[in-house]
Amino acid sequence: MSRDLNQFETLRKDELLPFNKLPIFMQEVMLIVGIQGIGKHALAKAIVESSTSKTLQCRTATHLPLPEEHSAERPRIDMVVFMIDSRSSASYIQVEQSLQYINRQYFLGKICFIATKVPTETQNLEVESITQLCDDHGSCLFWMDPTSGADRTVVAKKLLEMLNISAGLKPGITPLLTDCTHRLLNMQSF
Amino acid sequence: MTSKAKKRKSDGAVVNDVTLAEAVQYLTSCKSRPKIQGNVELQNSLNKIDCVATETGLPAEDITTLVSVAANGTFPEAICSRLIRNLIPATVVPSEAVIRAISWMSTNIPSSKIQGLLVRWIILIYNMLDTLNDLHALYGVLFYFLENEVMCRSVCHLLYLLTRKEDVKLFRVRLLVRLQKRLVFFPQRDRVWLARIKAVADRQIVEGPVIDVTGRYTSEQAKRLKRDVIPSVQSTAVTTLSSDLPKSFGQSVPFSEITSFQLLLQNFDRLELPCQMAAALKNRNLQHVLLCYPDPSIPMRLSYWLDHVLCEEFLVNPSKDPSRAEELLQNLITFTEFLKESVPVCENFLVKYLHVWNGVDFRPSVLKLITRFRLHPFKVLSDLVLEPLRKLFLCSSVYCKCQLLIMFTQLLYNLVTVELLRYRICCKWQQGKNNLEISSVDDSNNVCVFTEEVEEFNPEETISQYVEYVGNLIEVGLLIEQDSPLLMHCILNFYEVLSDLHLEHSMMLIILPRPSVVYTSLFSNSATSLSRMCHIFCRYRENFLSMKNVEVTSLSACDQQYRIMSLKRIKQFNMFIMDYSNSLWRRLAFCDTEKRTIFQMLSETDLENVDSNLYRQCFSLYRHPALVGYFVSYLKPHSNGERRLILSSFKASSGYVKQN
Numbered sequence: 033m034s035r036d037l038n039q040f041e042t043l044r045k046d047e048l049l050p051f052n053k054l055p056i057f058m059q060e061v062m063l064i065v066g067i068q069g070i071g072k073h074a075l076a077k078a079i080v081e082s083s084t085s086k087t088l089q090c091r092t093a094t095h096l097p098l099p100e101e102h103s104a105e106r107p108r109i110d111m112v113v114f115m116i117d118s119r120s121s122a123s124y125i126q127v128e129q130s131l132q133y134i135n136r137q138y139f140l141g142k143i144c145f146i147a148t149k150v151p152t153e154t155q156n157l158e159v160e161s162i163t164q165l166c167d168d169h170g171s172c173l174f175w176m177d178p179t180s181g182a183d184r185t186v187v188a189k190k191l192l193e194m195l196n197i198s199a200g201l202k203p204g205i206t207p208l209l210t211d212c213t214h215r216l217l218n219m220q221s222f
Numbered sequence: 223m224t225s226k227a228k229k230r231k232s233d234g235a236v237v238n239d240v241t242l243a244e245a246v247q248y249l250t251s252c253k254s255r256p257k258i259q260g261n262v263e264l265q266n267s268l269n270k271i272d273c274v275a276t277e278t279g280l281p282a283e284d285i286t287t288l289v290s291v292a293a294n295g296t297f298p299e300a301i302c303s304r305l306i307r308n309l310i311p312a313t314v315v316p317s318e319a320v321i322r323a324i325s326w327m328s329t330n331i332p333s334s335k336i337q338g339l340l341v342r343w344i345i346l347i348y349n350m351l352d353t354l355n356d357l358h359a360l361y362g363v364l365f366y367f368l369e370n371e372v373m374c375r376s377v378c379h380l381l382y383l384l385t386r387k388e389d390v391k392l393f394r395v396r397l398l399v400r401l402q403k404r405l406v407f408f409p410q411r412d413r414v415w416l417a418r419i420k421a422v423a424d425r426q427i428v429e430g431p432v433i434d435v436t437g438r439y440t441s442e443q444a445k446r447l448k449r450d451v452i453p454s455v456q457s458t459a460v461t462t463l464s465s466d467l468p469k470s471f472g473q474s475v476p477f478s479e480i481t482s483f484q485l486l487l488q489n490f491d492r493l494e495l496p497c498q499m500a501a502a503l504k505n506r507n508l509q510h511v512l513l514c515y516p517d518p519s520i521p522m523r524l525s526y527w528l529d530h531v532l533c534e535e536f537l538v539n540p541s542k543d544p545s546r547a548e549e550l551l552q553n554l555i556t557f558t559e560f561l562k563e564s565v566p567v568c569e570n571f572l573v574k575y576l577h578v579w580n581g582v583d584f585r586p587s588v589l590k591l592i593t594r595f596r597l598h599p600f601k602v603l604s605d606l607v608l609e610p611l612r613k614l615f616l617c618s619s620v621y622c623k624c625q626l627l628i629m630f631t632q633l634l635y636n637l638v639t640v641e642l643l644r645y646r647i648c649c650k651w652q653q654g655k656n657n658l659e660i661s662s663v664d665d666s667n668n669v670c671v672f673t674e675e676v677e678e679f680n681p682e683e684t685i686s687q688y689v690e691y692v693g694n695l696i697e698v699g700l701l702i703e704q705d706s707p708l709l710m711h712c713i714l715n716f717y718e719v720l721s722d723l724h725l726e727h728s729m730m731l732i733i734l735p736r737p738s739v740v741y742t743s744l745f746s747n748s749a750t751s752l753s754r755m756c757h758i759f760c761r762y763r764e765n766f767l768s769m770k771n772v773e774v775t776s777l778s779a780c781d782q783q784y785r786i787m788s789l790k791r792i793k794q795f796n797m798f799i800m801d802y803s804n805s806l807w808r809r810l811a812f813c814d815t816e817k818r819t820i821f822q823m824l825s826e827t828d829l830e831n832v833d834s835n836l837y838r839q840c841f842s843l844y845r846h847p848a849l850v851g852y853f854v855s856y857l858k859p860h861s862n863g864e865r866r867l868i869l870s871s872f873k874a875s876s877g878y879v880k881q882n
Contacts, residue, residue, distance in 0.1 A: 149578065152538060163577070172613050175578045186582045190617040197702070205701045210616045213694040215604045 046097035050137045053108040059087040060199035061107045062191070065130050066115030067123040068094055070148065071178045075115070078181075078188035088195075096130035110199040112138060113191060116147045116165075119156050124165075131169065141207025142198045144172040146187060170211070245270040246284050249291045249305075258298065268301065271308050279312030279422040282352075286319040293326035293340065299333055306339050307415060310422050315347045317356040324360055327367070334372045341367070341376040346416055348383050350423075361389055368397065386497055413539075424543065451531055451550045453498040455505055480507050499523040500531070503553040509560050512671055521672045528554075529567040536575055544583070551587035562640055564594040566674050576610040581618060589625060593632035597641045599679040600687040608691055615695050620703045627699075627712035630692045635719050637685055638727040644669045648676045682731055682784055689720060693736045700742060707748050713739055714754045721761040724769050724788075730781040732765055732788040740798050744805060745841070749848040759799060766792055805841040812837055 048063075062079065064072045076090035089107065098106070112134060117123040127145075134143065145166045166173040174190060177183040198207045240248075245267035256264065271288070274280060280288070291297070292305040323340045326332055332340070344357075351357065361384060367377045378401065455478045474494040480486050486493075486507045493511065499520055502508040512520055535547050558564055572591060579588065592607060615626050647669045696713050703709050717739070723729045735758065743755035769789065774782060805811040839845055844853045 159578075172617070175580065183580055186580050189619070190581070193617040193619075202702060203704075205698070209701070210698055213612055213616070213691075213698055215601075215609070215691065 046100070047133055047135050048096060048098065048109060048112070048138070049135045050109070050142060055108055055110075055200070056087070058085070058201070059089065059107065060085065060111075060195050060201065061089040061091065061109050062111050062113060062195050063109045064090060064092045064113045064115060065096060065127065066092075066094070066146075067117060067120070067126055070115050070117050070123065071184075072115060074178075075113075075146070075176075075184055075188065078184045079191055082185060082188045083192055095126050096133035110142065111191075111195050112143045114143065114145050116145060116157070116162055118148050118150045118159075118162070119154050121156055124157055124161070128165070139169055139171070141171070141194075141211045143169065144174065144191070144194060145169075146174050146176050149175045149177045149183075170214075240266050240270050242270060242274050242280075242284065246287055250287060252296055254296050256296070258301070264301075268304060271305070275308040275310040276418065276422070279310045279426065280308075281312055282314060282316045282319075285309055285311060286316055286322060289319045289323050289340075290326070293323060293332045293336065295331040299335060302332070302336050303339055306336070306343055309343055309347075310419050311347060311350050312422070313350075313426060314352045315350050317351055317353050320344055320351065320357050321360065324363060328363065334370060337367075337370070338373045338376060341373050341380055342412055342415075345376060345379050345383065346412060346419055348380075354384075358384055358386070361385075365394065365397075368401065374401065451535065451546060452503045452553055453501050455496045455501045455508065477508065483507060483510070486510060495520070498527065500527040503550075503557050506560070509557065513561065518673070525565065525567045525672065528565060529571070532568065532571040533574075536571070537578070548584060548587065551584055551591070555587060555590050558591065558594045561671055562594075563644075563670055563672065564591070564596055566596075566672050569595060573606045576607060579610065579614075581614045581622065585622070585625065589629040593629055593636055595633060595636070595641075596674075597637060597645045597681050597684060599677060600684045603684065603688065604691065608688075612691075612695060615699065616702075620706050620709055623699050623703065624708055624712045627692075627696070627709070627716060630695075631712070631716045631719055634685075634688065634692070634716070637688070638719075638723060638729060642681055642685070642727070642729070645676060645681050649678070652676060680780065682729065682780070685729075686731060686733060689733050692716065697736055697738050700738060705742055705746065707746075707751070710742065710746065710748070710751050714743075714751065714758065717758050718754075718761070721758050721765065724765040725761075730769070730772075730777065730784040730788065732762065732769065732791060734762070734791050734795055734798075737798075741801075744802060747847050749852065752846070752848050756802065759795075759802070762795060766795065806843050806846065809839045809842045811839075811841045 062076075064076060066072050072092040076092060079090050080088060091106075091109070114127045114130065115123070116127055145162075147162050163173060172194070174187050176187045194207075196202055197205055197210060200206070240263075248263055248267045252264075258264065271280070288305055288309060292302045292309075297305075323344065327337045327340060361381075364377060364381060364384070367373050368381075370377070378398075474492045475489040476494045477496045480489065480493070483506075495511070496508070499508075502512050502524055512524070531550070535541065535550060541547060554565075554568060558568070568591065572588070575588070592611075595603070595607065598606075611626060615623055618626075651669075652675070696716070699709060700706075700713070717735045720733060720735070723731050723733070740755065743751040746752060766789070769785060772785065774785070777785065804813060843849060
């Protein structure tokens, strides 16, 4: 990440924080960020349908920071999902800007990216630039066909698994621990 | 009729009331330059053809007629091009139609735009032609069309499909090399058109046989042709193999006539290979040829084809019908399993595909193909293949995790049994080739069909880092799935292969299982996990013993280093054994009196208030939660009908167990 490290030290008022509120018992909250018309609500619906838990919340936003009003009533957000539309560079830029309002704690396995799979003729963004963005933030990237309901369910199930871990509902495991299996983070000597 | 109604009718918006036969009849009977504006009959005929073509496709004889109508210059360009775009066959296209198209093109009556369109149409329906020989006879004529600037690309594409070995002549090659500087790829035009043709063909498959045509293919075969990606064996020389007469010396035998292995052996020295090597994916005899023919161009031809088709079917233009792609993958799997070798272009494809894969489509086939991967430096292997799989592993269901672990086990097995040896031989061969004169070394090595430059790296390093990577995933996976017995089963499979690296695969490498797996087995509720872990320990012991007795002087420096490193692990291995025997046999669980145990879950102060016998015995053979059922059924014959078990009888039996 190219941002100045000192910037992290001063706590910004509009920054999204993972631990500033107490968790609600057995509750998981996911925030989906992406431009209008990208299919956030369809995805959220698929997630809620695949979930067995009754206390799952999916919230959506077009960009960050979240508005200041009602921020007190908002629950703690366990995971942030960014959606990128491969057809529009505006969505890429918006995600890039929104990323600046995320506290660094989220980057320890509490965010992930979804890029839409579109026919090559209409693809506007380079695949490399999307994967580069995700690699820079050390997080997962899923490709999703926005027109296929089956594909959406597949992605929704994966997101649920990640959410379970990042909301702390799996005993003995944290998002950071799962990240430690990465080759570059693997400290265990051979 | 009012003028308004008339106008509507002339736009062609009115429902057709003509049959297809009438429409074709009308178009053929038209004199040159008929009235277009307000010609109701013409509009109706065109609409009818449009409608039939999109729904069921046109019958073969109508296609022949309509090609002439479109090309003979009776109608203006717009109508001709509409007609050509509607030449969608119901089953097959008679070669007569194509020949007529080419003969009209030679007269220069149709405009160059129409000529170009006709060539593009021939390319699209190429696989549906009833016979290729007639079209191939016009090869020389087609070659002259290359001079035409508009058609050049399309004609190149057609020639690419049509070229056979005997067509390759020096003057043609020269011309094409000159052209190649301008044209790099065939354009990916006509997608919509192709989609329409495919849609009709797919519908025909579903609806069953419609028309039986005489010619090369029956309708059944023609339907298969449309659906199959992999071409069938076709040869240029069409001679019939008369089984009574022996072939005269020097006469080549077309491969399409090799129907059995026996015939292959008899004619091995005078085979004429098929036009498309891709047929090898389905033809076992051709695979035998691929294995032992010295010509390096054969695997290369297959590679080019595979590269293109895999990209087209999965990445660029994924078909809505997954059975086609699945069949391709299945054939590729059978092919690689037969060769015991992966195809490099297939590896490249998998690397690209894994990055956009959703983890569900074709999962068993994709994972099976990965198990045949070649040895690469671990950094390469990790970044290209293992990283996407790691991400999938961490956020998938327990069944998918198990599938992945089975795949990891098979990959490990493949690396140590096949690929390690192949890598060593390839390295030696490559060094020999670099040092010596090229002529003195065989041009192809005898361990791979698909020869590739190998990078110099340490293969043992790759394998041990790979095991490390799988170990990490296993530890995290066990935590996420909360020691699922199914996952444990797959993990133990992995360690069973790993434990025998030295004895079975003569590697100087022994890597121990992760402590978390060892202790999960010890404290698990499943007797299978416990006993399989004990079995794995026995295998490790034999491997260690055998490695100790190896003559050090006969080893390479690198192997010696690995041997020393592996033998250092005996200390940790002994600790595992001590813990197991302390818990199971000696009733001394959680005791570290001898300072050998490596698991110390509880500190002394925690245990002060607990009866020491209780926790020391709780994982002994007769109280272990996994074994207590077996223990009871063992004791039942000794209990003399009493409900309480008598401890003295147990003591005797425990002695019995020890003796044996």
